[in-house]
Amino acid sequence: MLQVPDPPAPGDVHVVALPLTTRFRGLTVRETLLVRGPSGWGEWAAFAEYDDAEATRWLAACYEASHGAWSSVPAGTRVPVNATVPAVPAADVPGVLARFPGCTTAKVKVAEPGQSLADDVARVAAVRDALGPSGSVRVDANAGWSDEQAVDALRALAAFGLEYAEQPVAGVDGLARLRVALARAGVDVPVAADEVVRRASDPLAVARAGAADVVVVKAAPLGGVAALVALARELRDAYGVLVTVSSALESSVGLAAGAVAAAALGDGRAAGLGTAALLAGDVTGSPLLPRDGAVDVRRVTPDAALLEDRAAPPERQAWWRERLARVHGLLAAQGGSSS
Incomplete structure (x- = not known):
């Protein structure tokens, strides 16, 4: 400690x-x-x-x-990252993805307040068109749907071959209910947990409840790199739950911690650590921007x-x-x- x-x-x-x-x-x-x-x-x-x-x-x-x-990592280590697509109009998707060169996985924001399911469908369709059939598409609802809305939305979005849906509903119990509801409805979309882990006093509760196929882990809300790596290994080894390392919309200084954690896990999954591309200004002239679908693993010193x-x-x-x-x-x- x-x-x-x-x-x-x-x-x-x-x-x-x-x-x-x-x-x-x-x-x-x-x-x-x-x-x-x-x-x-x-x-x-x-x-x-x-x-x-x-x-x-x-x-x-x-x-x-x-x-x-x-944890020390070899010089020159890089980790693959996903593109992050905010709740923009479908016509703006190509411009957003252009800021993430080489990324073959994209996380798409859905369930934005004031927008409709049709907006989500159009945005996800535009991402699928841009990535092609071999790309991976994740959606993130930030707990913005009710149980019924989530089933309806994921039934519609499943046509685009989703890798998973991140925090479609609120709470561990909500995620557990949704997994059952999706199975009963014949909707094959894995469920990922985010908010119920990073704001939880017991981050393993979601795994014990069988409420998620994937858990999104972020260094800052969990207390740092060591805490993230320990939790991720327990989730993976004891519960068979996949893990995605992600950011909390930090500057490149904070993103560096996530990159170290992702490198330590070494599972090759695309991490949500390319979000420096969403900043119009950073604190360094050498930000951790995606290049060839990955970011460098290194400390960052502000200018x-x-x-x-x-x-x-x-x-x-x-x-x-x-x-x-x-x-x-x-x-x-x-x-x-x-x-």
Whole structure:
């Protein structure tokens, strides 16, 4: 377990606001906090809706990167990644995929508030057309459907040969019910869990309940690379559940942790770590962008000029720094535990 370091000095903390190329998860700007430590840089990007207790795991992951150690990987290691397609009109799909050169797997956002199933079908059809029959298509509903809506939607989307549907409904019980409902309806679409793992006090509950074929794991919400790798191996070895490593829409600093974790698992599955392509501005001139369908596994050091250029407004700086003080104190009181 990583010992919680002393609070970072003010000069080692940078709060940035990174513009997105298109709206994603309801955001047009991604705010995040970066910490410089003796091991390098860490990122704390817990979304604003996470309370202080939930955000402790994200901070533990940040400190693991900035003050701890990661599993070593050979120089030149790369991990395959998927393209990520926001809830854009179907006509915009080719332009989005062009930002993910060489990617043969795509994750497509569906169930966007204010959009219809017809919009989802058109978007997924455009992705299938672009990838061809040999490409892999995943859809992600972010728990946006009811049980009935999920069955109807996945019946329609199954025609495009889905690898899986990520978090189609809310809750572990909801996923378990949906798997039964899909089987009864003759809809052959594997179910993946995301939110019920990264926001859970017991990440293995979904596997014990038989509620998912795939579990999406992210380093920051789980407490870091070591915690992710341990959970992923248990899911895979003890429960036979496949694992996809993904991002939490971080800068390239945070994406580096996910890439290390994916390389450590070494299963060759396309990870959701190409999301630097969704940023209109990053904190480094050498971002972890997809190239030939993969990203490099390496630490990322921000550029001082970009940290200054991307600095969040003063009121947001204050909000993040006050939040950091609270959550650091909570994490220290837990003795470094992120559970």
